[in-house]
Amino acid sequence: MYDIALRIKPFDWLYILLIGVVFATLLSSLGYVLLGREWLQGAYFGAMLGFSITLFSLVFITYMNHTILPKISKIFWLPLAVFFSFLSGFLGTLLSTAVAELLQVDLIPLFHTHHMHIAIAVGLLTYIVGALLYRFVKMRNEKEEVDHHYVQSRLRSLETQLNPHFLFNALNSIAELIHQDQDKAEAAILKVSTFLRNTMDEKALIPLSDELRNVRDYVELENIRFSGMIQLHIEEPLPRIEVPKFSIQLLVENAIKHGFIAKRTLNISLSYDQAENRLTVQNDGKPLKSTTFGTGLTNLAQRLKLLCKGTIEITNKEKPAFTLYLGDCDENTDR
Template sequence: MDELRIKIQDWRDIVIFGILFGLILSGGIYIILEKSFFYGVVFGALNGLFIGIYSSLLITFLNTEILANIEKKYWNFLSFVFSFFAGFFGNLTATFLCSVIDIPILPNYYENQFIFASIVGLMTYFIGFILYKFVSIRNKSETIEANLAKKELEILEAQLNPHFLFNALNSSAELIHKDKDMAEMMLLNISSFLRQTLLKKTKISILEELNFVQNYVWIENIRFNQEIQLHIKNNLEDSNYYIPKFSIQLLVENAIKHNKIASKLLNIEIIINKNNDGNLYIDVIDDGDGFDDIQFGVGLRNLRDRLNLLHNGKVIYTRAYNQTIFSIILKDKYENSNY
């Protein structure tokens, strides 16, 4: 449940906050009582450290094993109990450690340590309640942003160019009169292509996308009399990487659409690498006529927006050595991430 989700960095920040709060509070009390500021800082830091550790263990157990399985009306009481005991046992542990390493504690503290531990437990609950509200608001905000991004992606995917389908079906209709077996195979490939487009996944594996592209090029080659040559160099050690659906296919489609295939053979090469900077690079290179001033139409803008939403990625264009190169650069969230 999103409102119970506390990230590792949250616990790190909570422990750091606890240490700072404890050493400042305890150090201040020691100064007021004209005791050693250093000992006050040590005692306070130990309190903050152990309260943070107990909190992370107890609250994580509470959130994952108890609250998720019971009615919400019991949450506040159980949160109070677990937070109280995190502060209570954290204080007792710090007190015990100070006695072991000979850190002087305030007069009469040991005689009343359970009272002091109870006060610390109450303070822990109130501070934890404030932090919980902050984390809950943050989680709800992230959930809203994720849902908005998902809706935006669905809109972008719905804009994908349907012209390919119309052209492929027209080619199939013409092919029926010439080669019925080839027409049947083409229709089966179109069916497979459409089935892929209807998948409810925002991202698919690189292998799935490459199979998708090969199927697409096979269909297009029927239209262009086998004038398109596709070459794939996948240099990844494994293919457990996920990319936006249609991302490579769209660039291959772009290469086919903007070149005069009837006049000469078109070679398209796909090269996939993971560089030392940790980014994933996918280059789609063609040796067609190209164009010096590329304009990002609906398809390329669509791809650019999806890459940015999903990966903080981008698509760039270059023209060199009589080749047109479109490069997809994925900066994060591309490994083991098929949501």
């Protein structure tokens, strides 16, 4: 696994570049003013210095983090980090001095007479600043890692509540069928096995096509008990997006449980609104008497929030309709 201490994001480098250029520009301008020179010349040189040091840091540290450090013992990480940080400041100073001379930027005399000494001093300063930024990045990465593991742990906890809930209903149905029709009971057991096999994917988000396959298997299983009175209607075409596992299946299960009317076909429809990135599951069964979510829907609402910053709402009580607002899941883009 790639060590979190080595994980530097592109945004981090943009942040470091901004800090480096602003800090060097202000410090150089102040130095020029104190020495009675034009502050604008100092600003030019400071900007070049900050940019050069950051450029070398980007090249050296990226190479070190991806190529060298993962292959050696952590004992050598600190000495190498010190060396490359110092080298970034040293070479950045020499490069910015050379460019300033080429562009005829007014330089303090010491840069002409003692440029090596100044480069060494700036290299040491670069290491100190780099060490502080390293601690900041590492602490940020560790916090993100802890948050990620918490979310994954919470999701696993929520998902473990789903299979027992489904199995409880399925086993009750099979228990009834055993006394009525042993062949149907055997078919139901095989369907349960197929359904569970299809849902063993450990991913919390799965393709919509896979979720719908699970839903069709689930409806087929329930139709063994309800004698084909459950009809599923899916509006085509549907997008290539990902949804929380068991999300639509749970809504279909809820529709059957609360909406089915004896001796009457229950029609369940699924539609997708691309403009608002939402999925709606509606049925023509019993109207909703309560808008309070039970265990299953509360579970789904929590998983939507964790995975997608999404929500679930009741959008029709007379013809029960539940709408999943899929939020800003990174996976929810057409490919």
